[in-house]
Amino acid sequence: MAENRPLTPADLRALPHAPLFSRLGHAELEAVAQTGSVRRYEHASLLFSAGDEADAFYAVAEGAVHLFALTPEGDQSLVTIVGTGETFAEAALFGAGRFPVNAEVQGGTTLIRIDGRLFMKALRENQTLGFHMLDSLLARQVFLIHEIHHLKAHSPSQRLASYLLSLIESEAWKGRGRLPVRKQLIASRIGIEPESLSRALRRLVEAGVQCEGDDVIVEDEALLRAYCASFGEADMTAG
Incomplete structure (x- = not known):
């Protein structure tokens, strides 16, 4: 059975590969922490299915999450594995509003869940948070450009x-x-x-x-x- 606890700024600071949070100060991390929770999964569990309403996005504090699609025959086709320190489902929350793939949490995983409604409310009420999140996303874009150069070189x-x-x-x-x-x-x-x-x-x-x-x-x-x-x-x- 999954165990829940409140999210803290320390949980967010412990995510070295989460670009959304990389440029946030203590006050902004406090604001984000108010929108989320932490859950420990001892056993593999389906987190969401393709087509479900995207009501949250997630970060892996420890462990892994498999994102997969289903073939016409009903077999799983692995899309990617989200590892420790990475976030996922942001695009679904900010974009189409539906999860495009299925997500299965692996046993022994600790997952951070950011509630979409509360998070959007925090962005509207805190301009500094919004600016810093945008700065973080721009930093992510710079990283991706660097990665393209890495591939070519x-x-x-x-x-x-x-x-x-x-x-x-x-x-x-x-x-x-x-x-x-x-x-x-x-x-x-x-x-x-x-x-x-x-x-x-x-x-x-x-x-x-x-x-x-x-x-x-x-x-x-x-x-x-x-x-x-x-x-x-x-x-x-x-x-």
Whole structure:
């Protein structure tokens, strides 16, 4: 059973990869904290379904959330995994007003829920909060532009190495076994053709990465980190 508690500014400050909150001062964090709650999920649970009213957005304080669609046959098709420190569903709240995909919280996950109605009310009543949120979104845009340059400047193997390391750091993957995101999605995420992904994986032997069938094994995480550091900081996020 999920356990609820009030959200605090300290909870928001503990989210290093949440751009919406990155530029907020103490007073603004206090205002946002008044609109949310924290819930711990000990077991996997469906958070929302595609088409549901987008009445909130979320941040992962610890653990992971799987966003997925359903095929015509009723099978799950994983879209992405949201890891620790990342937010999701903002676009649905601010845009169409409906969740476009399904979300399943994984067991052992702590989730921050920001109530949409209360949050929009806080934005209307606090201009400083609105300006700082806009500043945070602009900073996110700068990050994305930097990421585009990162993609253009590095080889497929280097991009993949950065992505694998980010999966480990976000706790979305343990560094052994099947990758938590479909390979086609990974290829799209790092800007390469799907057929190039296997070749890129094979070239990461020197970075301590091995492939055994469908499993990918990071045999030496320190070596992978050193490999990524050799061409620049690993800043490819898993989300």
